[in-house]
Amino acid sequence: MSRDTEDLLRELAPQVLGVLVRRHGGAAFDACEDAVQEALLAAAVQWADGGLPANPGGWLMTVASRRLVDQVRSDSARRRREEALALATPQSALLVHAADASAPVPDRDDSLALLFLCCHPALSAQSRTALTLRAVGGLSTAQIAAAFLAPEATMAQRISRAKQTLKGVSLKGSPGRLADVRHVLYLIFNEGYSASAGEDLTAPQLSGEAIRLTRLLLRLAPDEAETAGLLALMLLTDARRPARTGPAGELVPLGEQDRRTWDRSSVAEGVALLEGALPGGQPGPYQVQAAIAAVHSEAERVEETDWAQVLALYDVLLSYDANPVAALNRAVAVAMVHGPAAGLALLTELEADRRLARHHRLFAVRGHLLELQGESAEAAIAYREAAARTISAPERRYLAERARRVAS
CATH class of the missing domain: 1.10.150 (DNA polymerase; domain 1)
Known part of the structure; x- marks a missing residue:
């Protein structure tokens, strides 16, 4: 075929x-x-x-x-x-x-209502994701299981339970649930762009499907600025994919990427979507995240990044939701604007957040800021701790190599 x-x-x-x-x-x-x-x-x-x-x-x-x-x-x-x-x-x-x-398919397009149904609040987050990929994305159970590194039987049971839960649920969606649909698509994209576990850094099938479904969502609800912002965020982020891995599949962090290999057509489309969405009024969190990605895309070299603007945008983002990952990223921006000591002070505060305290990214960022501050021995310890905590093989190899490099 x-x-x-x-x-x-x-x-x-x-x-x-x-x-x-x-x-x-x-x-x-x-x-x-x-x-x-x-x-x-x-x-x-x-x-x-x-x-x-x-x-x-x-x-x-x-x-x-x-x-x-x-x-x-x-x-x-x-x-x-x-x-x-x-x-x-x-x-x-x-x-x-x-x-x-x-006979033609009826003129009425029920795809949006189907997305609402698959993202029904009666379902768990995992079930929403799996059912959306199966029913709306057209992926097989085996493909979904492989993408999430789960046994096919387990994924089949999850999808089956989700279908059973939907019995008696109305197909009609409500505008308030559009946010649920966007969140599911956002989770699918994130898992595809940076796989949480396994040997591969990315799962392109998932991120590509998230982009396709978000395009569909925007076509079905074209006046939703946050949907445009979400699609812009995905495109601006996914544009970096060619530079995210080296010849052997190793992780290449943002600061070390060859930006000449970024997909400039995706960058241009993402920026255009963002510019079209922002004048519509109060920007939502996806639009703000897209704006942050756009700032990074404007810099031809990492040294040219407008970190003050990035920091200001993270302040706006955190005003919507005290998300610990966003707060961690803001700490990096603070370090780039005000020096690594200021960023490290924020990390100490973030350790009190139980959602983040044992997460490998907290230790990875600590290692990065300690390295910037010239404290190589302490940086190596933080990198090794981060490597021990991640379940992503490419991240573990990168962090372990970083620890070895700063310690030598």
Whole structure:
């Protein structure tokens, strides 16, 4: 199957699933999602041999609907689901004929409602992420499990429990839950850009999917400045990917990256999105984070970074939420503006935050600031402690090498 066909299937899948779930209700989410997956598999086989149908969306809609009917009618183990569907859905809505294969997918796009459903507050953060990648992103259970370094059986159980939780939940979203959707996409991107565990520094499939879904979200809700800010943040950050690793896959920190290899088209798009969003009023946290990333992108060399502006933006960011990671990053900006001693003083305060006190990044930043201050022995100790605490193999190797280098 060609890449273009694969992209088309991933674009159409949430549209078809959204229609089915709206038609048959949240109680049928599991059956609807299974039917769509079967339709996608059928398309992958048949389209590869016979080419694209005249109406790919209508083809998928018809096949998925027929598979759903087959499930309801033939699987004796699902009789309770059949009864629920019979009560909730007119029989005429379940009868789909082959002649309907040329019918278009309804004009109404239910993708946004589907995103709301997958990010429902009744689900845990992990379940929201997994279900979004499965139902809206089109990733297989095996792909999601591999990206998060979890056993496939464990991920399958998580997705199955999430589907069960959604039974009886309304498909209708509320504007307040748009923030939940953005947060899930933000988490997916972060895990893809900097994998929390494993041998690889990044999981490009996850960050790429987060960008794709955020584009979709912005298309469905184009007036949301924070969504534009989130997409800008992702693009400006992901632009650095080519420079983040060395020839052997080793981690290259921001200050040592060859900025000539940054993806300037992604930088330009991110800056344009940000410039279009900021005049709309009070900027939200994603817009502020994007602005910080834009400041870094403007500097051709790390020495040219406008750290005073970065510090001012972190002050704004922390006014929204006392996030410990943002506070840690602000400590670095303080050190770059006012000297490493000022940054180290802030780290002492952050040690009182239980969310951060044992995190490897706190020790890594301490090592960096101690190194800037010329306290090599103490820096090496901090780097070694950070290396012992991280579960990311590339970060552990980098921190251990940093400790060896400053100690020699």
